[in-house]
Amino acid sequence: MSESSETEQTPKLDLTDVDHRVGKPVGGGQLWEPCAPSDIRRWVMAMDYPNPIHWDEEFAKKSRFGGLVAPQSIAVGLDYGHGAAPACVGYIPGSHLIFGGEEWWFYGPRVRPGDKLYQKRRFHDYKVTDTKFAGPTMFSRGDTTHTNQVGDLVARERSTAIRYLASEAEKRGMYESQLGELKRWTQTELAEIEKLRHSWLLSNRAGVSPAFEEVKVGDVLPRRVIGPHSIASFTTEYRAFLFNIWGTFQWVAPPGIEDPWVNQDPGWVEGFGFDEEGARIDPRLRDGLYVGPSRGHIDADKASEVGMARAYGYGATMGAWCTDYLAYWAGHEGMVRHTRANFRGPAFEGDVTYFDAEVVDKQAESVWGVPVVQVRLRLTNQDGGLLVDCTAEVELPYASDREVTGD
Known part of the structure; x- marks a missing residue:
């Protein structure tokens, strides 16, 4: 085969509609209505996060919050497009998208029933590299700023999207060759999973925050497990993102931007x-x-068409799992200030996800103006993948x- 023939058959991403959009504000969806108590309850139910301050009215009223409060992770649930909209900008023919990671900064205001979040979005940058999964692959980043109805800065997110040619990923079939048969769990194995899950639920149900002085580098956080993942659990997760409920949002565009990429294909x-x-x-x-x-995500045949082999979970959900896990350990007086999560592989149908974390640093004087501990968190499946x-950096009280607070 000639060199020119090989070049002609090499797959390429058409980026002609991407380059001119880099660095510019973009549009997207905006929810019509404020956050309701049932939105919070639906969210934590979907994330399998039974922290009682988020769903138990009587417990929450007796807490320092005086009523239901949303988990920090709900910011992405009150956004459009799983938070990835500003990272999926520009028309690339024949492409698909999976999530590559998320970085979050949290500034303090808690989301409560009646609050409404507003988003400003910007397409930050991209790079293209060659991957085993799909050949030429774009890693694009987009930023979202979340403010509430009085203008307070709640959170910022930088989302990384992985955009690739679906046909090339299907042809290569990386996951098809890696995945074995769908895991069938025995009753004994399921009992062990439930025992671990229950133990984690009891690890800090009262919401007592560890004192900064008492936490040591090398401390290990309680282990958590979620799963086995299923079509039902994936569907429950998806339906907790409010933008996909009929009629919940409107399209918005930043003023003064020509072609601001609101809802294009x-x-x-x-x-x-x-x-x-x-x-x-x-x-x-x-x-x-x-x-x-x-x-x-919920159809194995469709998953295979985009190189994913079988039904699989959501990147935004994995990011929320990280924030929830850390917030549960931090307690009512603590706060997750920053997370940087790199997604290395999906949670597939039939798998379980384990959480293991360790304190790796302490900062009495942080950029946040509060004492924080740095935690390294890893999510793995039952095979260690x-x-x-x-x-993450997590604020803890002295x-x-x-x-003084009496908590």
Whole structure:
């Protein structure tokens, strides 16, 4: 074969609609309504996060919060497109998207029932590299700023999207060759999983925050487990993101930006796109799960078409799991200030996800103006396969401050 023939057959990403958008604000969806108590309860139910301050009215009223408060992770649940919208900008024909990671900064205001979050979005940058999974692959980053109804800064997110040619990923079949048969759990194994899950639930149900002075480098956090993952659990997770409920959002655009990329087609392959016009009559045509890019998460055949082999979980969910896990350990007086999570592999149907974390540093004087501990968190499956590698800074109270509050 000639050199020119080889070049012609080498797959390439068409980035002609991407370059001119780098660094510019972009549009997206904005929820119509404020956060409701049931939105919070639905979210923690989907994240399998039974912290009682988020769902138990009587418990929450007796806490220092005086009522229900949302978990920090809900910011992505009150956003559009799983938070990845500003990282999926520009038309790339025949492409699909999976999540590559998230970085979050949390500034203090808690989300409570009645609050409404507003988002500003910006397409930050991208790079293209060659991967075993799909050949030429784009790693693109987008930023979202979340403020509440009075203008307080709640959180910032930098999302990393992995965009690739679906046909190339399907042809290479990396996961098809790596995955064995769907795991069938014995009753004994399921009992052990439930025992570990229950033990973690009891590890800090009262919400007592560890004192900064008492936490040591090398301390190990309680182990957590989620799963086995299933079509039911993936569907429950997806439906907790409010934007996919019929009629919950409007399209918005930043002022003064020509072609601000609000709801254009990013180049989904056939069977994964939305029908925006048809959805005016039948909203199911753009809800993302029945029709749209997320359908591969709950349909093994569709998953194979985009190189994922079988039903699989959501990157935004894994990011939320990290924040929830750390917040539970930090207690009512603590706060997750920053997380940087790199997604190394999906949570597949039939698998379970284990959480293991260790304190790796302490900073009495941090950039946040509060004492923080640095935690290294890893999420793995039952075979030890790495799903998420996360580093986080978590605010903890001093012992004297904790005693003053009486908590």
